[in-house]
Amino acid sequence: MEMTYEFSKEELAEIEKIKAKYPDKKSPVMPVLWLAQEKFGHVEPEVQHLVAKTLDLPAAHVYGVVSFYTQYYGKKMGKYVIDVCTTTSCQLCGGYDILHYIEDKLGIKAGETTEDGLFSIQMVECLGACGYAPMMQISNGVYCNHLTKEKVDAIIDGLREGKMPEFESIPMPQHLDESTNKIG
Structure with a gap:
């Protein structure tokens, strides 16, 4: 139908x-x-x-x-769409390693959806958070930064339980001007 x-x-x-x-x-x-x-x-x-x-x-x-634009899904996707950044900064910091780890963990490749319809994976261009590489975005929403295999495991396990990752505030590095002892 x-x-x-x-x-x-x-x-x-x-x-x-x-x-x-x-x-x-x-x-x-x-x-x-x-x-x-x-x-x-x-x-x-x-x-x-x-x-x-x-x-x-x-x-x-x-x-x-x-x-x-990758944020528009031209086909049916899983409940959670995992956008893994594979542009230069993320690549250099292990973005492809994270992508392949997620693919192995979920048993699908980028561009595919799990049989249960829970997850889809996409390789995407820059998500604009290069200083936090490697990183990914969940369903056009939450950014997950400084990814490790352990962090990915926790995120995916949480999503399986219906829990979106919390927003993670990461301060930008500050430069201390030694002549004035002020951050500038």
Whole structure:
């Protein structure tokens, strides 16, 4: 049975509010895709067509946005999507080792979802936290920094129990100006 994707009256009203914030009809595509993904859990082609129709845009434009940004899931994903950064900083600090460890632990490769539908793994480009490498993001939300195998084990075990990792505040290194004894 094929699923029919529709926005509710309330969601259509929200989309109208989003559209009103932008000067042209292409600009609201990202927040409307986000709204669609929040509702459906992904933005498969059928959802992309719904967004295109709702915004009166070519489907190719919506597809271009979905295929460019990793935070939009162009296919059904697991309950928890583990985005492992494999860009240069994370690579140099063991990002690929962490990725392969997660793949082995979950028994799937990047781009796949576990049979129980609980986890998907993605290799992603820079998540903008290079100083905390290696790192990953869980379902477009919590960043997990300075990863080790032990830390990954704790995170995955917690997710299996339905517990998202806590936000981890990591202060930036400070430079002490020795001439004034002040941080600057």
